[in-house]
Amino acid sequence: MAESTAGNQPIVARGAIARTPGQPATIEEFTIDAPGPGEALVRILASGVCHTDLSAKNGVFGTEGFPFLLGHEGAGVVEQVGEGVENVTPGDHVILAWRAPCGQCRFCAAGQPHLCAASLNAEKRMRTMQGETLTPVLGIGTFCTHTLVHAKQCIPYDAALPPEQMSLIGCGVMTGVGAALYTAGVRPGSSVAVFGCGGVGDSVIQGAKLAGATKIIAVDVDPKKLEWAKEFGATDVVNASESDPVEQIKALTDGYGVNYAFEAVGRPDTTLQAILSRDLAGTCVMIGVAGPTATLDQLPLGKFFDLGGSLRVSWYGDCLPTRDFPLLATWYEQGRLDLDRVVTRTISLDEVEEGFHAMERGETLRSVITF
Ligand SMILES: [Zn+2]
Ligand SMILES: [Zn+2]
Structure with a gap:
């Protein structure tokens, strides 16, 4: 002791x-x-x-x-x-x-x-x-x-690692990577869309890439954020201010939609888009925390039933810090997780x-x- x-x-x-x-x-x-x-x-x-x-x-x-x-x-x-x-x-x-x-x-x-x-x-x-x-x-x-x-x-963590980068593992990066690895359980070869490409969304992109997703579509309204998303591993980008992001995602996936859609903004409209951009049996993961008064009143329940699949909420990326913080620090050390x-x-x-x-x-x- x-x-x-x-x-x-x-x-x-x-x-x-x-x-x-x-x-x-x-x-x-x-x-x-x-x-x-x-x-x-x-x-x-x-x-x-x-x-x-x-x-x-x-x-x-x-x-x-x-x-x-x-x-x-x-x-x-x-x-x-x-x-x-x-x-x-x-x-x-x-x-x-x-x-x-x-x-x-x-x-x-x-x-x-x-x-x-x-x-x-x-x-x-x-x-x-x-x-x-x-x-x-x-x-x-x-x-x-x-x-x-x-x-x-x-x-x-190893004191030789930079504290600035390590601090991010404590919330935003863990939340995003964990949402991909644990909440969604992204499978190798699957397709992913990420709505909102800030620090958390870009960590979802990195997590999806680490899990072996082969199509990772970044969605945002800011061209700069979309450029950054590519640097983290997005294979395609969709500017949601230019046209309907659901249609654009379908066009990038042979008309089907993605296996996993992540919402990292916390807004009803992007949540609905994420739900509707899925392929059959696809998973929608909510990460962005909506305000206490936000409601989703335009969800066509029949459509949701047609697609099947699931809607999951990711809280801290379903992480276990004793298991996952050392893992993320090691991936950073190995150059597989970009925190810089x-x-x-x-x-x-x-x-x-x-x-x-x-x-x-x-x-x-x-x-x-x-x-
Ligand atoms: Zn936080
Ligand atoms: Zn307990």
């Missing part, structure tokens, strides 16, 4: 805190208690700016969690561990996971830890200087110099709002904050 190195004094960290829905985050100092049993204090090295942080900041997940400590896609170094921590020791470089199976819930007990219904988190013991309890986004909080997590959320190109730019913590704006303007696959 690792020896506890926890001190008793809270440490002072610095991070991006969202206090009011829709308002810019503020960069503030905050305090973190020493790690309790099973917990780890992590010094952040790099954090990707994911769309979910923007949603949290804008109050899409409700107003109850405010103030939020933003960020959930991070890599760092373990600085202290609490009592009973055995999986990491201080000095370990780790990617942070927002799924840490509890081992005891009904899904874990049934051998489906990727569906864990009681994922482990540290207790909420990070506070603003005014004493308000912070809610770390997805139980992590990575737009900050340090954070407190459950030690089981820490997945070690996903890191469009690196920024400082103080530039986080600019990172959100660049994402909203569609200029980046990922801005990565470095410390």
Whole structure:
């Protein structure tokens, strides 16, 4: 068992805190208690700016969690561990996971830890200087110099690998690659369409390629994004602003449609297009998180029945971080998974709002904050 190195004094960290829905985050100092049993204090090295942080900041997940400590896609170094921590020791470089199976819930007990219904988190013991309890986004909080997590959320990686690229495995890249490998189970020789070619969509493309798909059709409205998609392995591109993407996908597949259609935008119209662009018995995978009020009221049920197949929701790519983070890091090392190109730019913590704006303007696959 690792020896506890926890001190008793809270440490002072610095991070991006969202206090009011829709308002810019503020960069503030905050305090973190020493790690309790099973917990780890992590010094952040790099954090990707994911769309979910923007949603949290804008109050899409409700107003109850405010103030939020933003960020959930991070890599760092373990600085202290609490009592009973055995999986990491201080000095370990780790990617942070927002799924840490509890081992005891009904899904874990049934051998489906990727569906864990009681994922482990540290207790909420990070506070603003005014004493308000912070809610770390997805139980992590990575737009900050340090954070407190459950030690089981820490997945070690080789310290020789770059933290900027490794941080992306913690959310966006895993979500996309996992959607192809696990949620869809893309088979060799199959055809795929990906709606929305941002950081997640391009990771679906990479996952489909790794799984052996031979036709990978990228769909977007931005010519720049379609060019990038080709660099990640798309064999064909469809600009949905020029003509009906369903018709274009059919034209590229002998009139049949694709075996797997992925929706990585989170909109009703693109979801419907993804459903209708499938071949018989095809699978549609929903990845993009639609707003709470979005509904799909134009789905012709008869058509859905004609095609058969399935509609699946991918949550974190159905991944198991202990199994999949080391796999993705190894594929990166072997040159089979391109993470360098996903890191469009690196920024400082103080530039986080600019990172959100660049994402909203569609200029980046990922801005990565470095410390
Ligand atoms: Zn569980
Ligand atoms: Zn994310």
